[in-house]
Amino acid sequence: MAEILNASGLAKHYGALRVTDGLCMTLERGELHAVIGPNGAGKTTLINQLAGEIAPDDGTIRLKGRDITRAPVYRRALAGVGRSYQITSVFREFSVLENVMLAVQAGQGHSFRFWRPVRRDAGLAGPARSALGRVGLAYAAGRAAGALAHGEMRQLEIAMALAMRPEVLLLDEPMAGMSRQESAGLVDLLRELKRAYSIVLVEHDMDAVFALADRISVLSYGRVIACGTPEEIRGNDEVRAAYLGDGND
Numbered sequence: 001m002a003e004i005l006n007a008s009g010l011a012k013h014y015g016a017l018r019v020t021d022g023l024c025m026t027l028e029r030g031e032l033h034a035v036i037g038p039n040g041a042g043k044t045t046l047i048n049q050l051a052g053e054i055a056p057d058d059g060t061i062r063l064k065g066r067d068i069t070r071a072p073v074y075r076r077a078l079a080g081v082g083r084s085y086q087i088t089s090v091f092r093e094f095s096v097l098e099n100v101m102l103a104v105q106a107g108q109g110h111s112f113r114f115w116r117p118v119r120r121d122a123g124l125a126g127p128a129r130s131a132l133g134r135v136g137l138a139y140a141a142g143r144a145a146g147a148l149a150h151g152e153m154r155q156l157e158i159a160m161a162l163a164m165r166p167e168v169l170l171l172d173e174p175m176a177g178m179s180r181q182e183s184a185g186l187v188d189l190l191r192e193l194k195r196a197y198s199i200v201l202v203e204h205d206m207d208a209v210f211a212l213a214d215r216i217s218v219l220s221y222g223r224v225i226a227c228g229t230p231e232e233i234r235g236n237d238e239v240r241a242a243y244l245g246d247g248n249d
């Protein structure tokens with residue numbers, strides 16, 4: 001598999017706190033690479049740096065070999081880096097379809113702020129319906145986004161990310177707040193999306209992580225302390241110590 005994304009020597013400090021501390025990771029084309037670690041390890045900060053929302057103090061981020069370290073969010077999105085958010089970015093009073101149409105439009109290089117009336121733009125509806133179909137939400141196209149159940153809202157956010165035609169998908173805790181049944185549905189969806197997209201998944205749901213990941217990186221105090229297959233990570237003593245503190249299982 002060829003490398004699509006590479007972070008090298010990433011550093012981000014807030015005062016004396018080193019949130020990202022010389023972090024290195026790679027994402028291979030078509031893999032699902034999970035990032036796990038205790039609360040405060042720096043996982044969301046890493047995603048924000050990969051997406052371009054936080055500028056690292058040091059280090060380099062490359063997409064398909066091109067240095068994108070200083071590229072703003074919209075330019076990265078157009079270059080193929082998509083993300084779904086932990087905090088919802090959905091217009092609740094708009095229909096599900098209209099939300100995805102806005103994302104299609106943004107993926108064509110138009111800003112959300114200066115959108116033409118999406119309802120009259122037939123060219124947006126086709127790709128939007130196809131993204132909704134991809135995540136299994138076509139049945140809810142006409143519903144107000146605000147009326148969706150929590151799990152469906154997460155599906156919508158992923159549809160919006162897909163509508164921007166990314167190659168790399170950054171997912172920050174997509175299972176947060178989901179019921180067991182909703183999580184199982186999302187695991188099935190991500191299993192389908194993997195390979196077609198290269199995915200970085202930050203997630204606390206270990207059942208989901210171990211079911212889906214090709215590789216897992218474990219973060220502790222802003223550094224990758226271990227990277228390997230799920231089997232390798234499961235048997236790693238340092239990882240157990242980082243999670244459990246005293247090393248007792």
Ligand SMILES: Nc1ncnc2c1ncn2[C@@H]1O[C@H](COP(=O)(O)OP(=O)(O)OP(=O)(O)O)[C@@H](O)[C@H]1O
Nearest residue numbers: 014017019037038039040041042043044045046204
């Ligand atoms: N803007 C900021 N200013 C100061 N400290 C920050 C800032 N953003 C994050 N931090 C701190 O950096 C550390 C890492 O935060 P981050 O959200 O990246 O961790 P995380 O691994 O995603 O945690 P969680 O699993 O709880 O979501 C935390 O201690 C957090 O309080």
